[in-house]
Amino acid sequence: MIRKHAPWALLAAIGAFALAVVATSRGEMINALWIVTAAISVFLIGYRYYALFIARTVMRLDGARPTPAVRRGDGLDYVPTERSVLFGHHFAAIAGAGPLVGPVLAAQMGYLPGTLWILAGVVLAGAVQDFMILFISMRRDGRSLGELVRMEMGMAAGTIALIGAFMIMVIILAVLALIVVKALAESPWGSFTVAATVPLALMMGVYTRWIRPGRIGEVSLFGLVGLIAAIIFGQSVAQSSVWGPAFTFTPLQLCWILIGYGGIAAILPVWLLLAPRDYLSTFLKIGAIAALAIGIVVMAPPLRMPPLTQFIGGGGPVWSGGLFPFLFITIACGAVSGFHALISSGTTPKLIASEDHAPVIGYGAMLMEAFVAIMALVGAAILDPGIYFAMNSPAAVLGSDPASAAAAVTAMGFPIAPDVLTQAAKDVGEATIISRTGGAPTLAVAMAEIFSHVIGGNAMKAFWYHFAILFEALFILTAVDAGTRAGRFMLQDLIGTVVPSFRDSGAMVPGLIATALCVGAWGFFLHQGVTDPLGGVNTLWPVFGISNQMLAAIALMLATVVLFRMKQDRYAWVTMLPTAWLLICTTSAGWLKIFSSDPKVGFLAHATRFSEAAERGEVLAPAKSAEQMARIIFNDRVDAGLCTLFLVVVLAIALFAVRSCLAARRLDRPSVHEIGGEAAV
Amino acid sequence: MGELFGLIARTARMMVGLPDYGAYLRHMAEHHPDQAPMDRTAFFRNRQDARYRGGGGRCC
Numbered sequence: 001m002i003r004k005h006a007p008w009a010l011l012a013a014i015g016a017f018a019l020a021v022v023a024t025s026r027g028e029m030i031n032a033l034w035i036v037t038a039a040i041s042v043f044l045i046g047y048r049y050y051a052l053f054i055a056r057t058v059m060r061l062d063g064a065r066p067t068p069a070v071r072r073g074d075g076l077d078y079v080p081t082e083r084s085v086l087f088g089h090h091f092a093a094i095a096g097a098g099p100l101v102g103p104v105l106a107a108q109m110g111y112l113p114g115t116l117w118i119l120a121g122v123v124l125a126g127a128v129q130d131f132m133i134l135f136i137s138m139r140r141d142g143r144s145l146g147e148l149v150r151m152e153m154g155m156a157a158g159t160i161a162l163i164g165a166f167m168i169m170v171i172i173l174a175v176l177a178l179i180v181v182k183a184l185a186e187s188p189w190g191s192f193t194v195a196a197t198v199p200l201a202l203m204m205g206v207y208t209r210w211i212r213p214g215r216i217g218e219v220s221l222f223g224l225v226g227l228i229a230a231i232i233f234g235q236s237v238a239q240s241s242v243w244g245p246a247f248t249f250t251p252l253q254l255c256w257i258l259i260g261y262g263g264i265a266a267i268l269p270v271w272l273l274l275a276p277r278d279y280l281s282t283f284l285k286i287g288a289i290a291a292l293a294i295g296i297v298v299m300a301p302p303l304r305m306p307p308l309t310q311f312i313g314g315g316g317p318v319w320s321g322g323l324f325p326f327l328f329i330t331i332a333c334g335a336v337s338g339f340h341a342l343i344s345s346g347t348t349p350k351l352i353a354s355e356d357h358a359p360v361i362g363y364g365a366m367l368m369e370a371f372v373a374i375m376a377l378v379g380a381a382i383l384d385p386g387i388y389f390a391m392n393s394p395a396a397v398l399g400s401d402p403a404s405a406a407a408a409v410t411a412m413g414f415p416i417a418p419d420v421l422t423q424a425a426k427d428v429g430e431a432t433i434i435s436r437t438g439g440a441p442t443l444a445v446a447m448a449e450i451f452s453h454v455i456g457g458n459a460m461k462a463f464w465y466h467f468a469i470l471f472e473a474l475f476i477l478t479a480v481d482a483g484t485r486a487g488r489f490m491l492q493d494l495i496g497t498v499v500p501s502f503r504d505s506g507a508m509v510p511g512l513i514a515t516a517l518c519v520g521a522w523g524f525f526l527h528q529g530v531t532d533p534l535g536g537v538n539t540l541w542p543v544f545g546i547s548n549q550m551l552a553a554i555a556l557m558l559a560t561v562v563l564f565r566m567k568q569d570r571y572a573w574v575t576m577l578p579t580a581w582l583l584i585c586t587t588s589a590g591w592l593k594i595f596s597s598d599p600k601v602g603f604l605a606h607a608t609r610f611s612e613a614a615e616r617g618e619v620l621a622p623a624k625s626a627e628q629m630a631r632i633i634f635n636d637r638v639d640a641g642l643c644t645l646f647l648v649v650v651l652a653i654a655l656f657a658v659r660s661c662l663a664a665r666r667l668d669r670p671s672v673h674e675i676g677g678e679a680a681v
Numbered sequence: 682m683g684e685l686f687g688l689i690a691r692t693a694r695m696m697v698g699l700p701d702y703g704a705y706l707r708h709m710a711e712h713h714p715d716q717a718p719m720d721r722t723a724f725f726r727n728r729q730d731a732r733y734r735g736g737g738g739r740c741c
Contacts, residue, residue, distance in 0.1 A: 075708030077731065079700045085692045092696035214725035216694060270733040279697050286696065347698070485733060
């Protein structure tokens with residue numbers, strides 16, 4: 001007994017010490033490796049004790065029980081897959097831009113709040129959610145979240161959850177596209193390299209379709225060479241007096257380019273553009289994450305951001321609102337991400353070879369994503385806070401030249417000289433880094449810092465910066481393309497409940513209409529974000545966070561219902577605790593976003609401020625005309641309506657969940673709807 | 682060494698949604714010896730279409 005637990009006790013001591021260093025340092029800079037050490041210790045202990053407790057005692061996993069892959073094995077959709085291979089599959093599917101962006105934005109409160117939330121959130125909520133949904137789907141033939149909700153909570157709850165999921169998808173696509181716009185605006189080098197991926201992907205598509213079908217490794221290597229060439233060549237393009245301006249786009253131009261691109265990409269055959277770019281972005285993502293981990297360990301940089309800033313009380317320039325509840329929705333992916341419920345009930349449960357593999361894949365892969373989030377937070381925190389705030393504050397706060405930006409950031413309490421900002425922009429080969437909001441450029445500067453420390457020194461900084469931008473833009477664009485397709489099918493399914501002919505996924509007209517509706521929906525929010533006075537991320541990211549966490553709450557409520565139905569009531573706290581926390585955070589954040597009297601936080605207060613000014617005939621900045629005033633008011637009301645919709649969805653599901661739990665309690669036997677094997681008792 | 686490379690290759694392919702062709706052949710030989718299995722190209726195209734049918738499962 002002692003021998004079994006002694007190494008873990010030692011690990012706990014190391015982790016506790018590292019956390020103490022992280023949490024108690026005041027005044028002097030600490031090394032990033034303390035955070036990394038604390039995170040790894042917490043994750044390992046969380047896995048060894050909590051995940052295995054859930055597996056053995058709460059779920060009662062049974063390694064002998066055949067999984068869908070074994071029972072229904074067809075060599076195609078249902079394939080018993082090696083554990084490590086499936087781990088890679090699952091991790092590649094869950095890790096996207098979210099865990100990289102949220103923590104960067106959260107760094108405005110200092111590195112400590114974000115770190116603690118990621119560590120506690122993933123162990124107690126995020127990984128539990130992924131694991132539970134994988135478990136539930138695995139015992140139900142690998143069905144999807146919507147179907148699972150329908151099975152365990154009824155038809156109405158399932159439909160409501162589907163509508164919620166579609167709206168969340170729309171917001172995710174809009175906010176992801178907005179990040180690309182923010183990263184590429186006025187950056188010919190970045191725009192060229194990202195544009196170059198389109199012909200590159202087309203060539204790769206033709207290659208894998210006809211020349212050497214299925215040779216993914218080969219074609220990805222060619223693609224990688226092409227990407228690197230595009231980055232190197234991009235510098236000359238940016239400097240050219242002809243091509244430089246041709247690839248310099250305003251945010252609004254990029255917005256329309258992306259909307260057009262999204263619509264076209266989503267109706268092209270998948271092998272031509274989506275699949276090859278998926279290969280590139282997946283391998284690049286895994287490679288970049290691994291390189292970032294190695295880079296942080298080799299460089300062992302000190303954290304220059306203070307542990308806490310004055311913005312924990314609210315009033316921060318990056319996003320509005322105080323630590324509670326807004327920190328907990330700003331970092332969604334990495335701590336707890338509702339979207340993972342869709343992945344955990346997607347392909348993974350159909351591929352799992354044994355129930356004994358579920359903890360590593362369900363819980364473990366999410367810990368890995370949390371580690372990615374920790375690295376992103378470290379990246380933001382190793383930058384000079386002056387640079388961080390100059391990059392992430394809206395132009396309305398900073399003005400547009402280095403002198404005004406440096407003065408504004410210095411006034412916030414983070415002294416910085418104008419020429420430091422100019423030099424930082426020059427180092428990464430950009431005209432300016434001021435108000436490059438959205439998180440991606442900040443992370444790219446941090447990655448350039450880390451990578452150039454390991455390879456190439458200062459001379460390579462500009463290359464690494466654009467490499468990082470390309471890596472982020474590439475997988476965001478892949479997500480936009482794939483998400484538009486997924487949204488299209490969701491929409492066809494939803495409309496199909498009213499107009500049955502819409503369901504036919506092969507039909508041309510319904511497909512085009514659903515695609516146009518889907519692109520139009522995220523395009524609306526993207527356009528709103530691009531024209532937003534506060535830079536868009538400020539407005540849209542919280543809405544995204546709220547919606548994503550609400551989906552997580554829905555998934556955890558489903559898990560709670562299943563535990564009640566399994567007659568495992570006494571362990572239902574495992575899912576009820578995180579559900580309660582998410583409901584508290586999302587409903588209070590949603591409520592504040594709608595009704596807060598502070599126009600910076602509340603949509604309605606903001607709309608009122610503008611409409612009162614409009615009645616007096618005034619035009620408030622940044623609007624330049626009465627028409628723009630009207631648009632801002634309209635957008636505010638749409639956003640408020642959207643938050644209301646999310647609140648209604650989550651509260652409705654909560655009612656269904658309570659009803660289902662009570663009904664399950666009244667029975668004296670389990671009432672789960674498992675497929676295959678006896679219902680676990 | 683060859684085994685490790687095989688594992689990495691299978692993981693990389695599965696990351697982009699392409700299951701093992703060998704496993705498919707074994708399944709067909711074992712359970713459907715009467716049917717001709719798809720060749721490698723047809724298998725690849727079949728899996729590619731399947732991956733993106735619902736959007737291609739990917740997170741934010």
